[in-house]
Structure formats: structure tokens, C-alpha cells
Amino acid sequence: MADHHLLYEQICQAYERIKEFIRCTPLERSYPLTEGTSGQVFIKLESEQLTGAFKIRGAFNKCMLLKERAAASGQQVQVVTASTGNHAMACTIAMKTTQISGKIFVPNNASQAKLRMINLMGGSVHHYGDDCFETEKRARQEALDNNSIYISPYNDLEIVAGQGTIGVEILKQLPEVDVVMGCVGGGGMLGGISAYLKAAKPSIKIIGCSPANSAAMYHSIRAGKVIDIENKETLSDGSAGSIEEEAVTFEICRKYIDEWVLVTEEEIADAIYFMMEQHHKIIEGSAGVPIAAYCKMKERLDKMKVVIIACGGNINMSILNKIILSKNNSQ
Structure with missing residues (x-):
């Protein structure tokens, strides 16, 4: 707990x-x-x-902390996240601001309005799954396979x-x-x-x-x-x-x-x-x-x-x- x-x-x-x-x-x-x-x-x-x-709040907090840790360790940070759209947009902006690179996974039914904005913001979008649970599982596997850090939309203090x-x-x-x-x-x-x-x-x-x-x-x-x-x-x-x-x-x-x-x-x-x-x-x-x-x-x-x-x-x-x-x- x-x-x-x-x-x-x-x-x-x-x-x-x-x-x-x-x-x-x-x-x-x-x-x-x-x-x-x-x-x-x-x-x-x-x-x-x-x-x-609201998602920009969590995204900035996470990315700024990751950047601080990377600076202290002297290592580069790459992240992977999954979202129906709002978390993805937030992470895209936070990653750009903190100069962190990463991939964004979205479900196949994600809002077109949100996807358009992610693309305009320069996010690297990958489609997978019919709901956010399937998409999150795939994104976590991607992070494991590539030694990246997974940023959960909610399962992260x-x-x-x-x-x-x-x-x-x-x-x-x-x-x-x-x-x-x-x-x-x-x-x-x-x-x-x-x-x-x-x-x-x-x-x-x-x-x-x-x-x-x-x-x-x-x-x-x-x-x-x-x-x-x-x-x-x-x-x-x-x-x-x-x-x-x-x-x-x-x-x-x-x-x-x-x-x-x-x-x-x-x-x-x-x-x-x-x-x-x-x-x-x-x-x-x-x-x-x-x-x-x-x-x-x-x-x-x-x-x-x-x-x-x-x-x-x-x-x-x-x-x-x-x-x-x-x-x-x-x-």
C-alpha cells in the first residue's frame, strides 16, 4: 500500500x-x-x-523528475507511454520541454481530435489495441524490450x-x-x-x-x-x-x-x-x-x-x- x-x-x-x-x-x-x-x-x-x-500536470512532474535523475547519473532517458489521447498530448509537450525522447502508444479507437494534436505537437505515435488496457500492456513491453522508462497514465505515484x-x-x-x-x-x-x-x-x-x-x-x-x-x-x-x-x-x-x-x-x-x-x-x-x-x-x-x-x-x-x-x- x-x-x-x-x-x-x-x-x-x-x-x-x-x-x-x-x-x-x-x-x-x-x-x-x-x-x-x-x-x-x-x-x-x-x-x-x-x-x-489536467494530464499536463502529471506529465511535467514525471518528466522533470526523470530529467533531474538523468542529469545526476549522466545517462540519457528514453520513455514510452500509452494513452487515449490526453496523457499522450501532455507527455509530448513535457518531453519536448525537458528534451526527453520517447514513443506514444494509443488504442485504435483514440479520439481523432486528440491524435491530430499529438501529431501537430511532434509526438511519435504508434497504434495498438482496442482499449487502453491492451495499449498499456504493449507499451510496457516496448519499454522492457528497449530499456526505456514506461510512464503510466495513472499507475505511477x-x-x-x-x-x-x-x-x-x-x-x-x-x-x-x-x-x-x-x-x-x-x-x-x-x-x-x-x-x-x-x-x-x-x-x-x-x-x-x-x-x-x-x-x-x-x-x-x-x-x-x-x-x-x-x-x-x-x-x-x-x-x-x-x-x-x-x-x-x-x-x-x-x-x-x-x-x-x-x-x-x-x-x-x-x-x-x-x-x-x-x-x-x-x-x-x-x-x-x-x-x-x-x-x-x-x-x-x-x-x-x-x-x-x-x-x-x-x-x-x-x-x-x-x-x-x-x-x-x-x-
Whole structure:
């Protein structure tokens, strides 16, 4: 089991390490979400982070640490990573900034919008597998075969520490926060955030949110161990897929996430449309998941100050068009 107090310290150090390389993203109040209640909701717009998602935080923390170690040892570093898109874009930028070379593996169904950006950023892209679990296995083997370092999207405490810096910003921006809600795929983001917040302010309630079509961490925690589940297609492609059996995030999420909410594809689509219509912001499916979850339980969160993490904004335009057409036709 990970030493979670040590993780808190790593998050504090990560924040100091990466803060000059990332954006402190806005915390925007959502009056429409709290209509009819006396609560306050704030949306943490990681969709406006560099590369359009929170993943740049973990990527910079990991690559900067690798560069420091390489400089100390006098050796060159090569890395391999796997991603549905956001982690790949983040690693591409972090590797370029720190002058580390590497390969990026993506599943065959990765978002075209994200792939286009990876290519424009100069990433070396390799396609393999039908979901992120298969892709991660192939990338790990590539790293072993070539004496490279594998950078996991979530199963790495230095990545988790980088993602946890969102929690540092939340407490700086809204010290009186009562509840934090975020999407959970592999658990790197909300795991890191919850580890920091529970240490800094134990009264904060953490709510994990996942698409019902792909909720590996939720089902694993219910089972008491990491299990393989059937993953169906979901708008939340950034959080989709299975998790590794030895995932360091499992124990973190089990310890710190207080409650879980699953949402349907229709609810995710409604959340994406809501953000366009009411906030004039474009978000991806995984960012819509906690917004949809809040809408299901807003009465229970009345009178509370809630932060919802909109984790990314990299959505395929064809998907966005379908959502808009569907909503317009139903009105």
C-alpha cells in the first residue's frame, strides 16, 4: 500500500516543481447548476489547461523528475507511454520541454481530435489495441524490450502527485470547499486530489463519478480488489477501459473517495450540452461525467460549496455535432 502521507508531501513538492510550466486554471461559479437550491457550485476548468486537460500536470512532474535523475547519473532517458489521447498530448509537450525522447502508444479507437494534436505537437505515435488496457500492456513491453522508462497514465505515484496539484489550487481558490466531484478512470486525478485534500482538510467529501458503461474502479472497489469488467462504448473516452491489477491508485481511491455516482450516456451528453449553452465552454465526455452526477444528487448537496472538476475539453467535433443535433431535434 502506498504511504499516503508521503504522497501528500510529494504533491506539495510537485506543485512547486511544475507551477511555472502549467496554468492555474479558473474556478468558475455555476449559477445555473444551483438554480432552485441554496448551494454554491464552482467548476474547476481543467479544460482550459495546457493541451486542454489536467494530464499536463502529471506529465511535467514525471518528466522533470526523470530529467533531474538523468542529469545526476549522466545517462540519457528514453520513455514510452500509452494513452487515449490526453496523457499522450501532455507527455509530448513535457518531453519536448525537458528534451526527453520517447514513443506514444494509443488504442485504435483514440479520439481523432486528440491524435491530430499529438501529431501537430511532434509526438511519435504508434497504434495498438482496442482499449487502453491492451495499449498499456504493449507499451510496457516496448519499454522492457528497449530499456526505456514506461510512464503510466495513472499507475505511477509521481504522475498521481502531479495530478494532485489540482487539489492545491482548489484549496487556495476556495478554502471553504465542502465537496469535490471528479471523474474516475484509472484514478490518478481524483486519487491525487483526494490524497491532498483529505490531509489538508479532512472534512472535505470526495465523490467519485464514472460512466456506467465503463466504471472499472467503482466495480473494483465494490469487489475489494481490482477486477476485469466489460467496458462498453462511452462518451467519456478519456476515462474508459480497465485498470492494472497492481494499480497504486486502487488503495488511494478506496481510502479517500467517500461516495460513488454512475451516470448514463444521455446524462453525459446533457452535461456537455449544458456547458455549451450555459457557460459557453466546450468540454469532453469525462468532464461531463461529474456535472451529470451533480445534477442527479443536487438536492442532497444543498447548502454546500461544491467543486466539480471539468477535467478536459478535447472532444471530437463529430461527437459534439451529434450531441447538438440531438438536443436541437428534441426541443
